Amino acid sequence: MNEDRPHQPSRRRVIGTLAAGAAGGVIAESQLAQSQTPPAPPTGPRKEGPAHKTEVPPGQLDDYYVFFSSGQTGEVRIYGLPSMRELMRIPVFNRDSATGWGLTNESRKILQEGVLPEYRPHLAARGGIYDNGDLHHPHPSFTDGTYDGRYLFVNDKSNTRVARIRLDVMRCDRIIQLPNQHTVHGLRVQKYPRTGYVFCNGEYRVPVPNTGAVLDEPKKYAAMFTAIDGDTMKIAWQVMVDGNLDNVDADYQGKYAFSTCYNSEEGVALPEMMAKDQDWVVIFNLPRIEEAVRKGDYKEINGVPVINGRHGSPYTRYVPVPNSPHGMNTAPDGIHAVANGKLSPTVTVFDVRLFDDLFNDKIKPRDTVVAEPHLGLGPLHTAYDGRGNAFTTLFLDSQVCKWNIDLARRAYKGEKVDPIIQKIDVHYQPGHNHSSMGQTKDADGKWLISLNKFSKDRFLNVGPLKPENDQLIDISGDRMVLVHDGPSFSEPHDATIVHRSKINPKSIWSRDDAFFADAVARAKKDGVTLESDSKVIRDGKKVRVYMTSSAPVFGLTSFEVTEGDEVTVHVTNIDDVEDLTHGFCIVNYNVQMEVAPQATASVTFVADKPGVYYYYCTWFCHAMHMEMQGRMLVSPAKAAAPK
Ligand code: RUQ
Numbered sequence: 357m358n359e360d361r362p363h364q365p366s367r368r369r370v371i372g373t374l375a376a377g378a379a380g381g382v383i384a385e386s387q388l389a390q391s392q393t394p395p396a397p398p399t400g401p402r403k404e405g406p407a408h409k410t411e412v413p414p415g416q417l418d419d420y421y422v423f424f425s426s427g428q429t430g431e432v433r434i435y436g437l438p439s440m441r442e443l444m445r446i447p448v449f450n451r452d453s454a455t456g457w458g459l460t461n462e463s464r465k466i467l468q469e470g471v472l473p474e475y476r477p478h479l480a481a482r483g484g485i486y487d488n489g490d491l492h493h494p495h496p497s498f499t500d501g502t503y504d505g506r507y508l509f510v511n512d513k514s515n516t517r518v519a520r521i522r523l524d525v526m527r528c529d530r531i532i533q534l535p536n537q538h539t540v541h542g543l544r545v546q547k548y549p550r551t552g553y554v555f556c557n558g559e560y561r562v563p564v565p566n567t568g569a570v571l572d573e574p575k576k577y578a579a580m581f582t583a584i585d586g587d588t589m590k591i592a593w594q595v596m597v598d599g600n601l602d603n604v605d606a607d608y609q610g611k612y613a614f615s616t617c618y619n620s621e622e623g624v625a626l627p628e629m630m631a632k633d634q635d636w637v638v639i640f641n642l643p644r645i646e647e648a649v650r651k652g653d654y655k656e657i658n659g660v661p662v663i664n665g666r667h668g669s670p671y672t673r674y675v676p677v678p679n680s681p682h683g684m685n686t687a688p689d690g691i692h693a694v695a696n697g698k699l700s701p702t703v704t705v706f707d708v709r710l711f712d713d714l715f716n717d718k719i720k721p722r723d724t725v726v727a728e729p730h731l732g733l734g735p736l737h738t739a740y741d742g743r744g745n746a747f748t749t750l751f752l753d754s755q756v757c758k759w760n761i762d763l764a765r766r767a768y769k770g771e772k773v774d775p776i777i778q779k780i781d782v783h784y785q786p787g788h789n790h791s792s793m794g795q796t797k798d799a800d801g802k803w804l805i806s807l808n809k810f811s812k813d814r815f816l817n818v819g820p821l822k823p824e825n826d827q828l829i830d831i832s833g834d835r836m837v838l839v840h841d842g843p844s845f846s847e848p849h850d851a852t853i854v855h856r857s858k859i860n861p862k863s864i865w866s867r868d869d870a871f872f873a874d875a876v877a878r879a880k881k882d883g884v885t886l887e888s889d890s891k892v893i894r895d896g897k898k899v900r901v902y903m904t905s906s907a908p909v910f911g912l913t914s915f916e917v918t919e920g921d922e923v924t925v926h927v928t929n930i931d932d933v934e935d936l937t938h939g940f941c942i943v944n945y946n947v948q949m950e951v952a953p954q955a956t957a958s959v960t961f962v963a964d965k966p967g968v969y970y971y972y973c974t975w976f977c978h979a980m981h982m983e984m985q986g987r988m989l990v991s992p993a994k995a996a997a998p999k
């Protein structure tokens with residue numbers, strides 16, 4: 357064991373360190389021997405120890421899952437916390453060579469169905485699929501105020517889409533594109549009684565409908581607030597608002613959602629958007645909106661009930677807030693919600709219990725504000741520890757500010773108290789932050805991640821394009837302590853930290869999974885049993901190739917098709933050993949897919965070039981993995997047609 361640890365400190369240094377730290381200063385030989393030969397790390401859940409807090413020794417597991425968005429990369433990344441090791445990537449709006457996301461029939465169907473009919477002709481030349489996405493906000497589904505392990509919902513700002521990821525298999529199963537709306541920026545979910553609604557903010561204002569009849573007349577544009585039913589992934593309703601919509605959150609009572617607006621001026625150029633020093637938060641009254649849908653108080657546009665939520669409507673209230681506010685964050689106490697001032701050094705604290713009175717016109721909009729502490733420059737997002745403290749990122753100051761909500765309320769009433777507890781430098785320019793379980797009523801106040809947009813000098817220089825820096829901060833004590841720098845590729849925009857007890861993924865696929873139900877149905881029509889048959893079915897110019905994969909062989913060592921055939925290859929991984937994934941790639945044919953244990957994956961292409969083309973396994977599965985191969989023989993079209 358010792359030969360694995362060449363950098364072990366010398367015996368003398370160990371004695372010195374231990375002696376300095378020990379109360380009595382007397383170190384027994386047996387203790388010393390123990391310190392030099394640590395026991396083999398146990399497997400299983402991580403135990404709290406005196407070692408460095410982020411260290412998760414080999415063989416031990418992290419305490420939390422972190423779901424990172426990846427911004428313009430368009431995927432979701434799963435990290436373990438506190439180690440901050442990347443565990444997995446889930447392709448969503450991007451293309452992914454490893455898994456074949458965007459190449460397989462199963463993924464293409466999801467991506468194609470996620471395009472509105474009006475945009476399908478526009479994408480026809482690209483196979484009906486968007487190639488890019490801008491994934492900002494990953495939010496898991498709730499039941500009763502905390503995560504329930506069913507789904508993760510994510511937005512695509514760039515093509516106005518929302519995707520759902522199944523947390524049992526960590527794979528995207530549905531995508532929808534929203535009509536009447538231009539971008540989805542803020543995305544959060546209903547926390548109570550369950551999700552329920554997925555709330556989606558339209559950031560840019562456009563003509564509704566956007567047909568070209570209205571062009572350069574910004575006063576005629578509108579932004580839309582959309583509620584998707586997370587169970588069906590259908591749009592429940594939309595609310596047309598004044599101004600625009602940036603970020604959103606919801607209460608713990610299931611009554612209200614609220615969004616920040618940075619463009620109350622309704623401008624289309626920067627000076628216009630910044631003209632006023634106050635914008636607003638718009639509050640949506642969910643029961644009233646549902647009532648409007650029932651009663652028919654809406655206009656149907658592109659098949660969606662659109663409710664008028666502009667100033668003066670019974671469905672919304674607009675609360676003035678300084679100045680171009682950005683993040684919107686509900687506290688785990690179920691009482692407070694914070695709008696982050698961005699261009700104002702303040703955050704605005706609401707007491708959501710006052711919203712009933714506001715909607716009944718018993719109080720004025722600003723009466724719902726119970727604190728507005730001055731924190732520093734560029735407040736963007738706020739996280740919570742569940743003990744009454746809040747942590748706000750200060751973009752311009754490159755700091756995280758810890759402050760106390762109760763002290764802020766007292767200061768707002770005129771008491772001479774300072775709500776600020778501590779400021780810590782982060783590196784550099786933080787956007788989002790997120791605390792462990794902090795967006796649920798189970799906030800546990802242990803960890804905070806600060807997602808910093810710039811890393812500058814923190815890492816080895818990798819050229820003009822630098823990584824970003826996700827810093828881990830220990831918030832379990834009275835003071836914040838920075839414990840880890842985490843470089844990452846563009847752009848971990850936001851993250852959600854979920855305790856591992858909330859999520860329970862499968863280790864191998866179930867054969868009846870809906871993800872490959874289409875392939876199962878096709879096989880059935882062809883009289884093929886996917887789990888045992890390897891055969892070729894010819895149906896005119898269409899050829900369906902079925903084969904199993906079992907380390908280290910494919911069910912077919914070759915198959916023959918004719919130039920011009922439309923070929924669909926189905927591979928079923930009949931290995932049922934955990935982690936025994938196969939891949940299927942055809943050389944020079946733009947075909948590649950991953951087939952995890954007990955999964956079926958399929959891909960369709962035209963065999964348009966005659967010759968011999970090897971297919972091979974791309975996931976290292978066996979000592980004979982290199983030999984896991986076969987040949988596709990494509991005969992020239994002329995030879996196949998007898999004269
Ligand atoms: S917003 S950096 Cu796209 Cu998440 Cu605040």
Ligand code: CUA
Pocket residue numbers: 907908937938939973974975976977978981982984
């Ligand atoms: Cu199968 Cu490598």
